[in-house]
Amino acid sequence: MCRSFLSPWKDENGEYKFEGRFNQGVVSLNLPQIGIVAAGDEDKFWNLLDNRLDLCYEALMCRHNALKGTLSDESPIHWQYGAIARLPQGAVIDPLLMDGYSTISLGYIGLYEVTKLMTGVSHVHPDGEAFALKVMKRLEEATKLWKQQTGIGFGLYGSPAESLCYRFAKIDLQKFGEIKDVTDKGYYTNSYHVDVREEIDAFSKLQFESQFQPISTGGCISYIEIPNMSHNLEALKQLVNYIYHNIQYAEFNTKSDCCHVCHFEGEIIINDDLTWECPNCHNKDQAKMNVIRRTCGYLGDNFWNKGKTAEIKSRVLHL
Known part of the structure; x- marks a missing residue:
């Protein structure tokens, strides 16, 4: 999975092993929905959260148990020829599912929205920040407990939410109606990230989000949105240096689009109808343009669902 992290694991000789390890799957938690149902009642919120965590655990164990008993013959390139392991024919993969050799992930989405629902402010605000950290630590505690109880490598994973951000928001809009700054946007915010509309500078955003990454040990990423920096490489160096010293995993988002009708190069815009449009010739034919944006932690040439x-x-730009 994109940006899924593997917990440290040592072999029988006490040596760290990195190659050949894998993730068994992920189940993601819709945090905003819990906040909507709780309606500002903290006792109700924590009870609901614990209930949803129990459901996530059951779903994750279904994934784990479905893998048990799988023979190496099912995919020789993975299990016999070294892509993951070098097991003999007819061997089961079960030992690779236990003792933290592979991981299995509890994902989460919408920390911003659930904080807004429960505190009335963004998690960038001190009051919201305290609540958001409490939620994250509760999720972390759950994965640690499950790992202790089962010997399976549970981890807390900041879900990329590239399609899930729309699916969860669409479900909740249909069920609960429009809620300001929550279901009315058409999407939920990626994992612990600052709201994409928040006016915040690059350094402050990276510093703020850095506190959530050590909790989300099963996978995380932060990003900053930047303009064309080709004429200001010194500023880019300063940002890279800041990232290196202050945050575990982060990236830059920039635009590098092209219209094949008029040969415009720059930023293809999204108009009010959520249609991609060349700002120069107003071409709207997606087959005649290339659009580069970050999704799933990577810059790619693609087009996305309505919510994304x-x-x-x-x-907004952070620089």
């Missing part, structure tokens, strides 16, 4: 397109349109 709305989220991309809402992104």
Whole structure:
């Protein structure tokens, strides 16, 4: 999975092993929905959260148990020829599922929205920040407990939410109606990230989000949205240096689009109809343009669902 981290694991000789390890799957928690149902009642919120965590555990164990008994013959390139392991024919993969050799992940989405619902403010605000950290630590405690009880490598994973951000928000909009700054946007915010509309500078955003990454040990990423920096490489160096000393994993988002009709190069815009449009010739034919944006932690040439397109349109520059 994209940006999934593996917990440290040592072999029988006490040596750390990195190659050949893998993730068994992920189940993601819809945090905003819990906040909507709790309606500001903290006792109800924590009870609901514990209930949803129990459901996530059951779902994750279904994934784990479905893998048990799998023979190496099912995919020789993975299990016999070294892509993951070098097991003999007819061997089961079960030993590779236990003792933290492989991981299995509890994902989460919408820390911003659930904080807004429960505290009335963004998690960038001190009151919201305290609540958001409490939620994250509760999720972390759950994965640690499950790992202790089962011997399976549970981890807390900041879900990329590239399609899930729309699916969860769409479900909750249909069920609960429009809620300001929550279901009315058309998307939920990626994992612990600052709201994409938040006016915040690059350094402050990286510093703020850095406190959530050590909790989300099963996978995380932060990003900053930047303009064309080709004429200011010194500023880019300063940002790289700041990232190196202050945060575990982060990236830059920039635009490098092209219209094949008029040969415009720059930023293809998203208009009010959530349609990609060349700002120069107004071409709207996606087959005649290349659009580069970050999704799943990577810059790619793609087009996205309605919710992710709305989220991309809402992104503000951090520099």
